[in-house]
Amino acid sequence: MGDGKGENIYYAIPPNYDVIKNMINTQINPDKQLFKWGPIDGLPIYVDFFNIALTKYQKKFHPWPDVLDYFNKEKMTLIIGYQELYTSGVINFRKYILHDKNFKKYYQQWNIILKNILNFWVRMDKEELSRLDNQAIIRIFKQWSELYFNFWTIGLLPELSSWGGEQILKWELESKVNDADFIMLFERLSAPEKLSFYQKADLELLKLKEYQGKKLFDAKLSVYQQKYFHILNSYHHTQILNEQYFVEELLKYSQQKAEQKIQELELLPLKIKQEKRELIKKYKLSPEIQRIAERLSFCIWWQDLRKFYIFRANYYIDLFLKEFSFRWGVNFNDLHYYNYKEILLLIDNKKSVSRNELNKRCQYFLFLHSKKRNSLEYFSGVEVKNFIQPHTEIIVDKNITQIKGLVVSRGKTVKARVKILTSAKEADNIKKGEILVAAMTSPDYIIAIKRASAIITDEGGMTCHAAIVSRELGIPCIVGTKIATKVLKDGDLVEVDAEKGIVNIIKK
16 A cells, blocks of 8 residues: 555555454554544645654654544544653653753754745745746645645644643642642743734734824735735635735724733733742742743744744645646645645646545545554545544533533633534634633634633643633633533523633523
């Protein structure tokens, strides 16, 4: 099943469930506690670079555990064994993040790679791909892909390490403070000391407010739009936000409100640092705990910054796919169900994936990263559904009146109606003040999150997306309930206790 090019990447079409069960030799045990990232909106081609990078990561760092990446009708769910994730994370955090020389080395390397990618994008923005001949565009795509694989290979380090840093900080704090103080301390100490890319985008946009109606406004808005046109992209689609979109965002703020928000964002990093200093002094935290917390908060920030460039990269992936679609006669939407190697087979050898196979993938498609084999394997068809079901199925008592989870952002008790979102595309359905309930959140949920009075998710931990953003916005948040989306319905009246991690169902 190998492609003959020396890469451990395979593709298989299993004929039945027994065969696929034997072929998918994985250490992920559905009977043990599993981390499930999703389901969120997603299409295979955008995340195939991430999956291939897992095999490259293993040659450079301590490997990721086995990973199942499951696609079902434009939804994706990434599944990993919790214990394996924490174990690998701890090793990576200690070896590459807490180790000063390695930490400096790999962050510098990532920044060099990032600079090369940004320079490449500048050249691409000036180049009309449609004017290039086939050989030229193939060459550019391969050059870009190599840069992007390098970006992901080191870029996976803060993500896996955050899981380890979370565990190590938890162990250190739990032995020194009580449960109530632990939640507060973890939340504060792990907070990034730099603005997230969404906060930075908001700050720069609000600073344009003073120029509205003046000569310089159009020029400054154009620069801003070129920098941030992609921030609502996702792992499912890309879109270009035009200047009018940002003008309408600005109109939501009065000059006074804009100035107030600018001051708040500019002072936030200093406020976070000062708060950390006070807590360290109050609880007499050791220099080692301080160092662990500092590096963990940096990894969380680094991982968030990475998303800014991932979503821009998806824009360039689509630019290439549009050209490939036109030149090689394959539907643009279909190309999103190809993997990277199949894209190469198309543009190098004019080999396309069959209609029958694409139809299978639209329903059920599975990527498996095997740590033991350091391989990436692909499976499709209804047999995938049968295999994956034990990993995703949760049976719950729908008559329960209380749900418990992990508090990741403390706040006053909130009583409000529930709004279930199964996709970021449903963001407009949530009303101001409603409680957002989702399997998990991702960056494209930001519009919905800003309207919510509280957040409840099925999955997640102290450093997940919902945790980070809810703390930034001061929204109470409980994650890791496992069953919230299966028990709650739109319109249910609930009470969220973001001190104890309890959701009480008041009225169905």
